[in-house]
Amino acid sequence: MYYIGIDLGTSALKLLLMDEKGDILRTVTEDYPLFFPHPGWSEQAPEDWIRALESGMPKLLEGVDASKVRGIGAGGQMHGLVVTEKDGRVLRPAILWNDGRTGKETAYLNTVIGTEKLSACTANIAFAGFTAPKLLWMKENEPELFARIDKIFLPKDYINYYLTGVHATDPSDASGMLLFDVEHRTWSEEMLSVCGVRKEQMARVFESYERIGTLLPEVAKRFGLPEDVFVVAGAGDNAAAAIGTGTVGEGACNISLGTSGTIFITSDHFRKDPQNALHAFAHADGGYHLMGCMLSAASANKWLVEDIFGTNDYAAEQKDITEEDLGRNHVFFLPYLMGERSPINDVNARGTFTGITMDTARKDLTQAVLEGVAFAMRDSLEVARAQGIPVTRSKICGGGAKSALWRTIFANVMNIPLDVPASEQGPGQGGAMLAMVADGVFRDVQEACAALVHVVDTVEPTPALVARYEQQYGKFARIYPAMKNLFPQLL
Numbered sequence: 072m073y074y075i076g077i078d079l080g081t082s083a084l085k086l087l088l089m090d091e092k093g094d095i096l097r098t099v100t101e102d103y104p105l106f107f108p109h110p111g112w113s114e115q116a117p118e119d120w121i122r123a124l125e126s127g128m129p130k131l132l133e134g135v136d137a138s139k140v141r142g143i144g145a146g147g148q149m150h151g152l153v154v155t156e157k158d159g160r161v162l163r164p165a166i167l168w169n170d171g172r173t174g175k176e177t178a179y180l181n182t183v184i185g186t187e188k189l190s191a192c193t194a195n196i197a198f199a200g201f202t203a204p205k206l207l208w209m210k211e212n213e214p215e216l217f218a219r220i221d222k223i224f225l226p227k228d229y230i231n232y233y234l235t236g237v238h239a240t241d242p243s244d245a246s247g248m249l250l251f252d253v254e255h256r257t258w259s260e261e262m263l264s265v266c267g268v269r270k271e272q273m274a275r276v277f278e279s280y281e282r283i284g285t286l287l288p289e290v291a292k293r294f295g296l297p298e299d300v301f302v303v304a305g306a307g308d309n310a311a312a313a314i315g316t317g318t319v320g321e322g323a324c325n326i327s328l329g330t331s332g333t334i335f336i337t338s339d340h341f342r343k344d345p346q347n348a349l350h351a352f353a354h355a356d357g358g359y360h361l362m363g364c365m366l367s368a369a370s371a372n373k374w375l376v377e378d379i380f381g382t383n384d385y386a387a388e389q390k391d392i393t394e395e396d397l398g399r400n401h402v403f404f405l406p407y408l409m410g411e412r413s414p415i416n417d418v419n420a421r422g423t424f425t426g427i428t429m430d431t432a433r434k435d436l437t438q439a440v441l442e443g444v445a446f447a448m449r450d451s452l453e454v455a456r457a458q459g460i461p462v463t464r465s466k467i468c469g470g471g472a473k474s475a476l477w478r479t480i481f482a483n484v485m486n487i488p489l490d491v492p493a494s495e496q497g498p499g500q501g502g503a504m505l506a507m508v509a510d511g512v513f514r515d516v517q518e519a520c521a522a523l524v525h526v527v528d529t530v531e532p533t534p535a536l537v538a539r540y541e542q543q544y545g546k547f548a549r550i551y552p553a554m555k556n557l558f559p560q561l562l
Contacts, residue, residue, distance in 0.1 A: 072510070073140045075131065076496070076503030077124070078308070079227045081115075081167065081330050084123040086131045087496055089503040091512055093523035095496060097135075101127040106164065111171035111409075114164040117153050117229050124230065128132050128294045137295050142282075142506030143234065144303045145497025146311025147227025149247040152205040157210030157221045165226060166205045169331070169366055171410050173204035174418045176211070180204060181250070181354065184265055186347060192261050194253040194343040195246075199418045200366070201411065203249035223272050225476065227305055235284035235302050241272035242353030243310035251497050253353055254341045277304035278282045278510040279311075279355035280516055285488035289540060305502050306355035309333050309362060314501030316466040316492045317524030319356040319517050326481065326489070328471030329497070331547050332368025334451050335517040336361045336460060337432075348454045355505065356516040361460070363413035363451025369471035371406040371422070380433070388437045390478045397480060398539025402426045402435045403547050404443030405554070413451045415551065419558040425550055441477050442540075445484040446547040452485060464488040468495055482530040484544060486537045491528040528554045 073096070078085040086099045089306075101123035106114045119309070132140075150168040155161055166172070172188045180197035189196045197204055202225070210217045224232060228240045243306060250266065250273070252259040254510045258273050277283050282301045291298040305311065306551040309327060313335050318325035325335040341349035349361045367374075376388055407420035424439060455462060467489040471477055482489045494500060513519035 072137065074303075074506040074510070075140060075143045075502040076499035076501070076506075077143065077227070077230060077305075078149075078311075078499035078502070079120060079145060080308070081148050081169070084127060085499050086127045087499045087503060088131055088135065089500070091507065093504075095494060095500070097131055098496065098499075099127040099130045107170070107526055113167040113170040113445070115167060117165050117226070120226070120230060121233055124233070125293065127330050132295065133330035139298055140296055140300050142301045142303060143506070144502030144506035145227045145230055145305035146308045146502045147225070147230065147244070147305070149225065149244055149307040149309070150200050150202050151226040152202050152209070153219045153224040153226060153229045154209075154216075155222045155224070156219045162216050162219060168200045169409055170205070171199050171418050173199045173208045175215035176204035176207040177418070179207065187416045189249065189344055190343065190347055192259045193249050193251060195249060196251055196340075196347040196416070197500055198412050200412060200418055201247060203251040203262060203266050206268060210267055220272060223268065224274065227307075229276055231283060231302055231305065234286055234290055235511060236287050237284040238274045239277050239283040239304055241279040241304035241306055241317055243279060243355045244307035245276060246352035247307060249352070253351055253381050256353055267487045278357060279304050279306040282509050288504050298350070301506075301509065303505050304504075305505060306351075306498070308498045309335055309364075310352070310355040310360070311498035311501035311505070312468060313337070313360070314355050314504050314516060314520065315494070315497055315524070316468050317520035318466055319354070320358070322461065323479050326448065326465050326467045327478065328369050328444070328467070330368065330370045332448055332467075334363045334448055336455055336462060344454060344458065346414075346454065348416070350413065350452060354500065361455060363448070363454065364453075365406065365444070365447050366410060367408040367411055367422070368448070369469060371408055371444055372440050372471065374408060375436065385474070388434070389441075389474060391434045392438050392476060394479070394508065394536070396438060397483070398536055398543055400435055400438050400442060400543070401428065402439040403550055404439040405550060406440065406443045406447050411447075414454050415450075416534035417555070417558070419554075419562060420551070421561065422541050423550070423554065439459075441480050442484070442543070443547070444471075445481045446544050448481070449484050449544060462487060463491065466490050466492060468492060468497065478530045483532045483536040484540045486532050488532065489530045491525040491530070492526040493527040
């Protein structure tokens with residue numbers, strides 16, 4: 072039997088085909104554009120996601136006995152706002168997770184509605200990327216369109232709607248909307264009222280591993296699939312990626328170095344950060360997690376290498392950085408290229424190089440970016456540690472984690488061993504595994520992870536390098552507080 076995983080990313084849709092043993096038989100990637108209609112805005116056309124799916128699925132299934140496909144599971148970029156009217160047409164381009172237009176609305180939610188009430192209703196406070204501020208922005212700036220909204224979707228849920236005709240979501244993705252009561256895994260009536268949204272506009276909530284329906288006949292025919300192929304609710308990208316790395320149950324951790332960067336700490340029981348610096352979300356395994364999310368992680372290195380240095384040879388930019396150089400750089404980098412979420416929640420924060428001198432070399436800038444991302448991720452880890460949450464080791468995944476140098480930097484900045492999974496297919500792999508659970512191949516998500524996820528390498532911290540990075544982190548931690556009040560004046 073075969074299972075299809077969908078990863079609806081910010082730059083591309085990735086499909087994978089997995090068999091019942093967990094072997095990945097084929098992957099397909101279809102790119103689509105990202106639009107920046109105003110400074111700080113970030114949008115995509117949901118129709119482009121569908122075109123990518125319609126283009127990629129035949130390639131994925133070419134030469135495959137499609138009758139053996141049993142189920143489909145998707146993981147997708149979180150927080151995006153997709154709205155349709157009564158005839159099903161998309162009303163406007165999707166406003167994405169990294170869109171920064173909602174500073175005014177975010178401030179309103181946190182100050183007028185109040186962080187205490189937000190936290191009580193949703194276990195979180197408002198961040199500019201969340202969905203609720205986007206709805207308030209649309210209500211204020213596009214009232215005619217807002218009045219025509221029939222259904223509200225998250226990005227991967229729109230894909231599932233195309234496949235099944237079912238308006239559904241899951242707790243992990245819904246947690247990032249600021250409209251969802253995370254503890255009780257249901258919509259918050261109070262927050263829906265604050266945003267002027269009716270409950271019937273919201274999706275029905277299924278657990279990530281539950282079936283929401285089967286393929287629409289016309290979709291099944293288009294792809295040459297049986298009509299009884301089922302679709303599971305799926306998960307937000309970070310929760311789906313955590314399934315793919317086996318980060319489930321009590322006390323597991325995963326560090327993801329993708330376009331954004333996350334540290335993902337799991338729990339069997341609900342808990343929230345009293346400071347609200349970390350997100351308290353539901354997990355795709357039926358439990359919960361705390362997550363720190365930074366907006367520019369591997370994308371910060373991509374910006375430096377491609378846009379500033381004018382190359383795409385990442386390995387060449389890192390090859391001259393030796394272990395002797397690590398923890399001794401005189402240049403520091405704040406990776407706040409798009410503002411920042413966890414733990415500072417500052418849309419005005421900006422990227423900076425600090426400490427540049429006449430003898431600063433190109434490799435010093437590269438090292439500063441790699442270290443700056445690790446330091447900023449440690450900021451979130453320190454919040455968890457301050458709450459007494461023990462994080463003694465972690466998985467590491469994402470495009471940035473393919474760099475052995477960056478893995479070494481992270482292990483020593485965090486001072487924990489980092490385990491590298493054998494397969495690195497992210498949210499798509501997690502989505503396919505959720506479909507396998509729904510099909511009864513495994514009793515639950517934990518059993519699926521135990522059977523299918525294997526570690527092929529572990530990066531251990533070394534005492535001397537940990538000590539050097541401890542000093543460097545202390546210097547890094549003083550830069551943002553010194554710059555914070557200046558950033559708004561630079562806009």
